[in-house]
Amino acid sequence: MPSREEILNAKILVVDDSADNVELMLEILREAGYTDVSSTMLPEQVCPLHRQQCYDLILLDLQMPGLNGFQVMKGLKEIEQGGYLPVLALTAQPSFKIAALEAGARDFISKPFDLLEVHKRIHNMLEVRLLYKELAQYSRQQQELALHDPLTGLPNRRLLEDRIATVLQHATRQQNKAAVMYLDLDGFKAINDTHGHATGDEILKMVAQRLVGCARREDTVARVGGDEFVIVMGNIAQLGDTQEPAAKLIEAVSEPYVINGLTLRLSTSIGIGIYPDDADQVASVIAVADGALYEAKRSGKNRCCTAQMMRTPPQPHTMSPTPA
Structure with a gap:
């Protein structure tokens, strides 16, 4: 009262x-x-x-x-x-x-x-x-x-899906594209296992701050569980518009983390799905980006992979003719 x-x-x-x-x-x-x-x-x-x-x-x-x-x-x-x-x-x-x-x-x-x-x-x-x-x-x-991650304060998956739906609707009206960038931290499990969950939580909060710092004001940065994050970019013209932002994200996450006198390092892998090129529904765009992330992890980590790269077949190697 x-x-x-x-x-x-x-x-x-x-x-x-x-x-x-x-x-x-x-x-x-x-x-x-x-x-x-x-x-x-x-x-x-x-x-x-x-x-x-x-x-x-x-x-x-x-x-x-x-x-x-x-x-x-x-x-x-x-x-x-x-x-x-x-x-x-x-x-x-x-x-x-x-x-x-x-x-x-x-x-x-x-x-x-x-x-x-x-x-x-x-x-x-x-x-x-x-x-x-x-x-x-x-x-x-x-x-x-109910709509935000309690550790980082970022939107959670429930709010993220609503934000993606809004961005896709806007892209349709404006006849442009949107991107879903799915990030996973490389080496986070080892830090968590070695230095404890409290240190891991501090890492996650610092990563969240760096991602928000790299994103545009209109972008949504969300934590979808564990060490996975998603960034939604609207109002882009082509796939190439995601490459520089992805490179900045990789660079930002790779900067050292100083926690209680410890200097720790990790990296991130990123998968990107483009609306409407790769998929035209909220769940399917997320799934495409998740699949591209898996390919980035499989091919060496600390890199970005797009759905388009996964669809492009490798080019055959051709030998120059031997001079007579």
């Missing part, structure tokens, strides 16, 4: 076209210990202010010239988009109470104000609002954890 301090520090906006009512409510809130309170007598300012400030509570008079409280709530609903609408309606009309709740207000305060009622309704509503925000934040954190 939110603490008393969190409740007293919540952001509150008072909206009323009467200067006397505004001043009275501000005085009530200040005496109760609320520290972040503002006001406006212009209902058209409420939505722009809420977009900027994201208030925890809006004390909203329902009867105002120009925009009334019901119209203001309609605008606030568009901002919250299905979230918790933090409106506490202020009204002297008994018939407006149910209408206010139906319009989205979470509660109401009757005019003239009953001090005990005002304090209780404000406190209760702020408690619910702040709890709702805590739960929403927790939900976002859980979603982030």
